[in-house]
Amino acid sequence: MPVTGLVDALLGTGTTGAPRGVYASLIREANASGLPIVAADLPSGLDADTGAVHDPCIRARVTVSLAFLKAGLTQYPGARAAGDVVVRYIGIPRTLPPGMKPAGTVLTEAALSELGADPGRRREPDGHKGTYGHVLLAAGSLPMSGAGLLAAKAALRAGCGLATWALPAALLPPLLGAVPELMLAPVADGGSGAWNPAAANEVLRLLEARDVLAVGPGLGRFPGEGAYLRALWEGAARPLVVDADALNILAASGFAAWPRREAATVLTPHPGEMARLTGLTTAEVQRDRLGVARGFAAEHGVTLVLKGARTIVAAPDGRVFVNVTGHPGMATGGTGDCLTGIIAGLLAQGLDAVQAAALGVYLHGRAGERAAALRANPASMLTGDILDAL
Ligand SMILES: NC(=O)C1=CN([C@@H]2O[C@H](COP(=O)(O)OP(=O)(O)OC[C@H]3O[C@@H](n4cnc5c(N)ncnc54)[C@H](OP(=O)(O)O)[C@@H]3O)[C@@H](O)[C@H]2O)[C@@H](O)CC1
Numbered sequence: 001m002p003v004t005g006l007v008d009a010l011l012g013t014g015t016t017g018a019p020r021g022v023y024a025s026l027i028r029e030a031n032a033s034g035l036p037i038v039a040a041d042l043p044s045g046l047d048a049d050t051g052a053v054h055d056p057c058i059r060a061r062v063t064v065s066l067a068f069l070k071a072g073l074t075q076y077p078g079a080r081a082a083g084d085v086v087v088r089y090i091g092i093p094r095t096l097p098p099g100m101k102p103a104g105t106v107l108t109e110a111a112l113s114e115l116g117a118d119p120g121r122r123r124e125p126d127g128h129k130g131t132y133g134h135v136l137l138a139a140g141s142l143p144m145s146g147a148g149l150l151a152a153k154a155a156l157r158a159g160c161g162l163a164t165w166a167l168p169a170a171l172l173p174p175l176l177g178a179v180p181e182l183m184l185a186p187v188a189d190g191g192s193g194a195w196n197p198a199a200a201n202e203v204l205r206l207l208e209a210r211d212v213l214a215v216g217p218g219l220g221r222f223p224g225e226g227a228y229l230r231a232l233w234e235g236a237a238r239p240l241v242v243d244a245d246a247l248n249i250l251a252a253s254g255f256a257a258w259p260r261r262e263a264a265t266v267l268t269p270h271p272g273e274m275a276r277l278t279g280l281t282t283a284e285v286q287r288d289r290l291g292v293a294r295g296f297a298a299e300h301g302v303t304l305v306l307k308g309a310r311t312i313v314a315a316p317d318g319r320v321f322v323n324v325t326g327h328p329g330m331a332t333g334g335t336g337d338c339l340t341g342i343i344a345g346l347l348a349q350g351l352d353a354v355q356a357a358a359l360g361v362y363l364h365g366r367a368g369e370r371a372a373a374l375r376a377n378p379a380s381m382l383t384g385d386i387l388d389a390l
């Protein structure tokens with residue numbers, strides 16, 4: 001009878017380092033056979049914790065993860081080596097022994113509901129715009145006003161009642177009416193279209209009558225940027241979302257030098273920004289995304305959103321969530337700015353930092369999937385398509 005497929009059950013979660021000897025030969029032979037491979041628990045050669053792929057590593061068509069989803073199957077490049085992943089129970093108790101914590105929770109609708117973040121975003125029948133909070137965004141600068149616009153529009157699409165965008169005054173004229181639902185608060189910029197440290201006082205004054213502050217998209221770098229951000233970081237008694245250039249400003253003076261904030265703080269770095277925050281290289285961040293995110297959030301008492309395919313949300317208390325929604329078409333300018341607005345919009349509605357970050361990355365990814373499906377080719381997707389799909 002001809003052989004039509006292979007089952008890989010060579011190596012499991014307990015192995016360390018690259019497969020050696022006869023294991024390495026068998027893995028190479030299996031891959032070279034061209035036959036579809038079903039991996040039991042995880043492909044041999046894959047690091048179960050990080051998703052790192054050793055040489056050699058089984059390239060599976062399907063992986064049947066036993067009892068629990070192994071973290072390494074959710075992260076690239078491991079996710080690619082695993083193929084389609086299913087979890088099957090084989091009699092192992094579904095509850096972890098005391099003292100053992102899951103490496104991460106996949107953000108399904110059920111997991112979000114359990115977290116208290118309603119993926120249906122139901123509205124109260126008697127709700128009004130005041131019920132759903134007011135976002136203040138400090139973002140944009142002359143070459144990057146689009147980043148601010150995308151973030152502000154995303155906050156509204158996330159369902160906050162009102163959104164105000166504080167922006168350098170020179171940006172105002174061309175933006176008037178761009179998003180009529182949005183309020184614009186020009187701050188003095190001496191006609192430069194850039195931010196300056198004194199503008200922080202104006203942002204803080206605006207924040208008194210608003211529920212959450214998001215800072216960073218398209219902010220640019222400018223003289224006195226450290227003093228500007230420090231004033232917001234220390235002065236904002238409301239939840240704060242920090243993204244893009246504001247993360248680079250945090251990193252510039254060493255993140256350890258920034259005091260802990262009392263109010264909730266969500267940082268949303270992509271791997272390049274995470275590298276700047278931690279002093280690691282981008283490759284080092286990517287090699288152990290779960291570990292790096294978990295360690296940083298716990299050490300600094302922030303909610304950390306480490307973006308990229310399979311975004312991770314790490315809570316200050318050690319919990320880690322993995323988002324599996326999204327589409328490669330989202331690899332286009334402005335999609336991160338859009339996520340910042342979504343998370344801020346959810347915070348304004350009263351979700352806590354972890355709920356807002358978890359639901360935010362989930363909805364952002366779902367919208368990306370829908371936007372991709374609507375285009376003739378997902379490579380043509382723009383961030384505006386994601387906003388329209390929210
Ligand atoms: N329309 C507008 O106004 C727009 C304005 N924008 C604004 O531009 C400002 C600068 O922000 P930015 O993110 O473009 O620059 P930057 O921080 O140097 O990061 C780039 C480097 O990071 C890395 N990297 C990123 N992702 C990675 C991944 N998944 N996996 C691995 N690596 C990854 C990667 O590094 P590499 O691999 O090349 O070493 C990449 O080259 C900011 O204010 C933003 O809001 C943009 O939003 C666009 C639309």
Ligand SMILES: Nc1ncnc2c1ncn2[C@@H]1O[C@H](COP(=O)(O)OP(=O)(O)O)[C@@H](O)[C@H]1O
Pocket residue numbers: 244269270307308309310311325326327328329330331332333334335336337338339364
């Ligand atoms: N291949 C992918 N699969 C899923 N999501 C992706 C993919 N590539 C990018 N994204 C998402 O798109 C967003 C990109 O954010 P970022 O790099 O900050 O972009 P920008 O700075 O242009 O706004 C992140 O939320 C990221 O998770």
